[in-house]
Amino acid sequence: MLALTSLRYFRTAMGKRVCIVGSGNWGSAIAKLAGLNAATNPLFEKNVNMWVYEEMVEGRKLTEIINQDHENVKYLPGVKLPENVIAVPELVDAAKDADLFIFVIPHQFIARTVATMKGHVKEGAAAISLIKGINITDSGLGLISDEIREALGIDVSVLMGANIANEVARDQFCESTVGGFGENAKTFKALFQRPTFRVSISEDPKTVELCGALKNIVACGAGFCDGLGLGDNTKAAIIRLGLMEMMDFCKVFLSEGEVKNQTFMESCGVADLITTCYGGRNRKVSEAFAKTGKSLDELEKEMLNGQKLQGCVLKTLAQLITFSKRVEKGPETARELQGVLTNKKISPERFPLFTSVFKCCYEGAPVADFLKALENHPAHGN
Ligand SMILES: NC(=O)C1=CN([C@@H]2O[C@H](COP(=O)(O)OP(=O)(O)OC[C@H]3O[C@@H](n4cnc5c(N)ncnc54)[C@H](O)[C@@H]3O)[C@@H](O)[C@H]2O)C=CC1
Numbered sequence: 031m032l033a034l035t036s037l038r039y040f041r042t043a044m045g046k047r048v049c050i051v052g053s054g055n056w057g058s059a060i061a062k063l064a065g066l067n068a069a070t071n072p073l074f075e076k077n078v079n080m081w082v083y084e085e086m087v088e089g090r091k092l093t094e095i096i097n098q099d100h101e102n103v104k105y106l107p108g109v110k111l112p113e114n115v116i117a118v119p120e121l122v123d124a125a126k127d128a129d130l131f132i133f134v135i136p137h138q139f140i141a142r143t144v145a146t147m148k149g150h151v152k153e154g155a156a157a158i159s160l161i162k163g164i165n166i167t168d169s170g171l172g173l174i175s176d177e178i179r180e181a182l183g184i185d186v187s188v189l190m191g192a193n194i195a196n197e198v199a200r201d202q203f204c205e206s207t208v209g210g211f212g213e214n215a216k217t218f219k220a221l222f223q224r225p226t227f228r229v230s231i232s233e234d235p236k237t238v239e240l241c242g243a244l245k246n247i248v249a250c251g252a253g254f255c256d257g258l259g260l261g262d263n264t265k266a267a268i269i270r271l272g273l274m275e276m277m278d279f280c281k282v283f284l285s286e287g288e289v290k291n292q293t294f295m296e297s298c299g300v301a302d303l304i305t306t307c308y309g310g311r312n313r314k315v316s317e318a319f320a321k322t323g324k325s326l327d328e329l330e331k332e333m334l335n336g337q338k339l340q341g342c343v344l345k346t347l348a349q350l351i352t353f354s355k356r357v358e359k360g361p362e363t364a365r366e367l368q369g370v371l372t373n374k375k376i377s378p379e380r381f382p383l384f385t386s387v388f389k390c391c392y393e394g395a396p397v398a399d400f401l402k403a404l405e406n407h408p409a410h411g412n
């Protein structure tokens with residue numbers, strides 16, 4: 031009896047404390063996995079804090095609903111969360127004394143979030159980013175992991191993969207990729223891996239992270255394909271050409287030697303691309319965009335009940351390709367990339383799929399013309 035008590039004390043004293051920064055669809059699904067593992071693995075402290083951006087749901091605070099009913103009824107309805115996952119409305123309280131941070135919020139909110147955390151993070155803590163987005167910085171492309179690392183001065187790994195949250199939360203078998211190094215990568219693998227969630231470690235974290243952002247753009251193209259009533263051959267071509275552009279983009283924007291081709295064969299690469307192009311939110315909303323002509327902002331609000339589009343990376347892409355253009359609204363990823371391409375003196379013709387998705391989303395190009403841009407794709411040779 032005494033031995034058991036001391037073991038419990040030792041565990042509380044020594045286990046790493048986990049804080050999940052975010053509680054949306056994926057944030058809640060990953061909370062289930064991390065909560066179940068923390069409850070049984072002495073490497074971790076049993077209780078896992080989850081920062082919840084507070085809101086009222088049917089007259090009750092979302093944090094109260096999660097802590098009393100153990101379900102995030104707004105962002106992951108129908109799935110019970112482990113009771114050791116504790117919803118905390120104040121970010122600084124949630125982060126207090128944490129050793130491990132899991133960043134899982136839509137990428138447009140990261141800057142404000144890390145600014146709030148600055149000065150409240152324990153020395154020696156480590157983080158992992160599950161965020162599938164990118165930024166533009168003065169020097170061009172900015173990885174979200176770099177933004178977190180620079181703001182908080184801690185090591186940051188990434189987790190990317192073919193992981194539609196609703197399926198992961200229902201224990202349907204899938205794989206995922208941790209991009210990172212050494213003990214921190216292993217610790218995060220131990221925190222997430224479950225019998226139905228198999229995690230590999232890749233020491234090519236920048237490519238792993240860029241794959242997670244760029245696939246969002248291809249998913250918009252897949253949605254256009256569905257919206258236009260086209261079939262599986264066309265979708266397969268979009269996925270393949272999208273993959274070629276993702277690989278080329280990574281080699282241009284990371285230094286060539288850093289990018290390992292094997293990374294594209296991991297769950298974070300081709301597998302995530304496939305799942306997103308069939309089952310993701312970007313695909314779904316882009317299909318509706320092609321059919322209705324409503325704006326992406328409008329459709330996001332109508333169709334996603336508070337969840338956010340990250341196809342979105344478009345916004346960054348756009349700025350990377352045509353730095354002069356500033357588009358204020360809409361899917362961010364493609365926008366974000368455009369300016370970077372111009373900075374690198376790379377013509378948009380090198381990335382016809384990314385560019386065409388952007389033009390349809392933000393410049394009023396007809397979706398019916400989307401595939402024309404692919405007819406002379408560089409991947410087909412001369
Ligand atoms: N949902 C999925 O299947 C997957 C999502 N991801 C990635 O994970 C990241 C997070 O996505 P989800 O968890 O699905 O989020 P989500 O799309 O469900 O986003 C809604 C979340 O944003 C929060 N929010 C709203 N305004 C906010 C603000 N001003 N500041 C901070 N938070 C605010 C909401 O409270 C809610 O928790 C994204 O980068 C996404 O690409 C990655 C893999 C799978």
Ligand SMILES: O=C(CO)COP(=O)(O)O
Nearest residue numbers: 191192193194310311312
């Ligand atoms: O990243 C995802 C699956 O791995 C989810 O993609 P969506 O954001 O398009 O739903």
